Amino acid sequence: MEQRISLITLGVTDLARARSFYEALGWCGTEVEETVFHQAGGMALVLWDRRKLAEDCGLPDSRPAGFGGFGGIALAHNVRTDGEVDALLRLAAAAGGTVTRPAAVNAIGFYSGVFTDPDGHPWEVAHNPGFTLAADGSLILPRFAAPPEDT
Amino acid sequence: MEQRISLITLGVTDLARARSFYEALGWCGTEVEETVFHQAGGMALVLWDRRKLAEDCGLPDSRPAGFGGFGGIALAHNVRTDGEVDALLRLAAAAGGTVTRPAAVNAIGFYSGVFTDPDGHPWEVAHNPGFTLAADGSLILPRFAAPPEDT
Numbered sequence: 442m443e444q445r446i447s448l449i450t451l452g453v454t455d456l457a458r459a460r461s462f463y464e465a466l467g468w469c470g471t472e473v474e475e476t477v478f479h480q481a482g483g484m485a486l487v488l489w490d491r492r493k494l495a496e497d498c499g500l501p502d503s504r505p506a507g508f509g510g511f512g513g514i515a516l517a518h519n520v521r522t523d524g525e526v527d528a529l530l531r532l533a534a535a536a537g538g539t540v541t542r543p544a545a546v547n548a549i550g551f552y553s554g555v556f557t558d559p560d561g562h563p564w565e566v567a568h569n570p571g572f573t574l575a576a577d578g579s580l581i582l583p584r585f586a587a588p589p590e591d592t
Numbered sequence: 593m594e595q596r597i598s599l600i601t602l603g604v605t606d607l608a609r610a611r612s613f614y615e616a617l618g619w620c621g622t623e624v625e626e627t628v629f630h631q632a633g634g635m636a637l638v639l640w641d642r643r644k645l646a647e648d649c650g651l652p653d654s655r656p657a658g659f660g661g662f663g664g665i666a667l668a669h670n671v672r673t674d675g676e677v678d679a680l681l682r683l684a685a686a687a688g689g690t691v692t693r694p695a696a697v698n699a700i701g702f703y704s705g706v707f708t709d710p711d712g713h714p715w716e717v718a719h720n721p722g723f724t725l726a727a728d729g730s731l732i733l734p735r736f737a738a739p740p741e742d743t
Binding site for chain 1: 593594598600603619620624637651692706711718731732736737
């Protein structure tokens, strides 16, 4: 297995609402057969019906009705300034998202906050100077202080 | 918001188990303060304690104990041949994952299957000739037949 992810598909309950939300944040996608595809660097972010996605995964979706809790995964969007963190959280809230952790300097020492999209998928928005953002937005992990088993 | 994802963090209940699973699939990460970071193209895949991740997102993690159902999101790893799909599903099963949808030609017409990692995160493994894989593994979406509102 090569060390890469080709697509991330977010299960959504209202495709038009989800699509509009990401458009309001500045994303531009293409809808094909009730599925919205967004190119995102060397991968794609996809929006698809949650029930169909669960079925396609061969998994039961027994989330309690109305459950707004944590699904087990978080996405992150890193930016270059604290001001961009604030601006994006404001934009997400205005677009129908929910700020679940207001922006602040976290325990690790960088400025970040979290919003959820209309289907509850969490996005951390972070200005972490420890993680390089290339000109094209690619994230490059630092050479961490060498732990015993990884150099 | 630029159209990109910086990190994906998978909530895990046993970091060593999760790390070993991804190592068995061929991933190489670095552990820093009970968090494992993997560079994955222009982004990073991170493994972190599920409870801490939920808390960091400002979300309750009220997943029923032992619930193995769908969390609302799926990752995909696209490969270049049907044989690679079969081989990776076998490898994932041998490493402690669960094949939740055996490989077959799906309704759209390409060959794929799904496994879940030890924490239940689903990965579709697909050979989809409609999606270009660049030499470096980047996925490039096709120019879809133009829908009315996207050209």
